[in-house]
Amino acid sequence: MKAIEVVTLTKVEGANLNSNGTEGVIAVLKKVRDPVDGREYVRISGQSVKYHLRALLKEFGWELSQVVPKSESNQKVIVSLGEPHKYIDDDLFGYMIAKKVDGKNATLRRTAVVRTNGMVSLFPYQEDRDFGVRYDPSGDNHNIYETEITTNVMRANFFIELDRLGVFKEGLEVPKLEGLEAKKERDTTGKDVTLYLLPKEERERRLKALLEAIMQYHGGAKLSNFFTKVYPEVMVVALLKRKIPVIGDALRVKPGYVDGKLVLDVDLLKETIETFEDNIEKLYVGLFENRFANVEELKKAFEGMNKVEVLSMRELRERIQNIELGG
Secondary structure, three states: OOEEEEEEEEEEEEEOOOEEEEEOOEEEEOEEEOOOOOOEEEEEOHHHHHHHHHHHHHHOOOOOOOOEEEEEOOEEEEEOOOOOOOOHHHHHHOEEEEEEEOOEEEEEEEOOOEEEEEEEEEEEOOOEEEEEEEOOOOOOOOEEEEEEEEEEEEEEEEEEEOOOOOEEEEOOOEOOOOOOEEEEEEOOOOOEEEEEEOOHHHHHHHHHHHHHHHHOOOOOOOOOOOOOOOOOOEEEEEEEOOOOOOOOOOOOEOOOOEOOEEOEOHHHHHHHHHHOHHHEEEEEEEEOHHHEOOHHHHHHHOOOOOOEEEEEHHHHHHHHHOOOOOO
């Protein structure tokens, strides 16, 4: 198992989870335009999603890397401590920081172990706005403003490089470290590098914390006025043999409701999984069964495919807590 791909869907209602600034008196949503149909789709940035994942990890009791101002090239920048062996967020989300290594100036950089493009809506933006007034009780100088909001189904994608989680390259990512297991490895240029490894139990603990944070995800802008549920209603967790994502945008719901419930596009998901079956070690589809109209169709589609399990979200949580890494 080299990687884990996680794809989730959740319906949000009347929300502005990631603003793209203001245009006049309008707080606009972050959006992206589809070049095929020419329509705008709501987007939540990867930076926003990672920010709220960090907040959840802190809520779970993890100590996070301190973010500090630092002068680089006569400019002030905000950086973390760059100590992935100590802090889970430096490990998972990476950093780039200039610091002294063996008395010399060096730039330590760690590409994020967790990749994400944030969230993208499945359906186009419908030009919905909330009208508001900041009332001036002392006179008539009231401030009128508007906020773009959306009710939509949002898809989130995550890709986790398991062979890098809790593993750090000396010189490139960290200075020389004491007290950790070290091993030599030859990189793609033929150069020998030293890798430091956290204990397997700690790596697994960090992975499970991340997956739990994704499962419980909550956060966004303007929740005091536009509070909404953000945790996943369906979540695909694919354990992969190679570091190639396979699900992508194949987890979708069809337009329209059946008895007030969402309808999964089972054929699209099944075709994708069957096409990339050789790269899949195990795949779990967890969902809140009472929120989808075609759960039985989903279960029937994967009957006889031992690599795929369709579960309740409670059962998926149990599977996540039992995930084990290789050596």
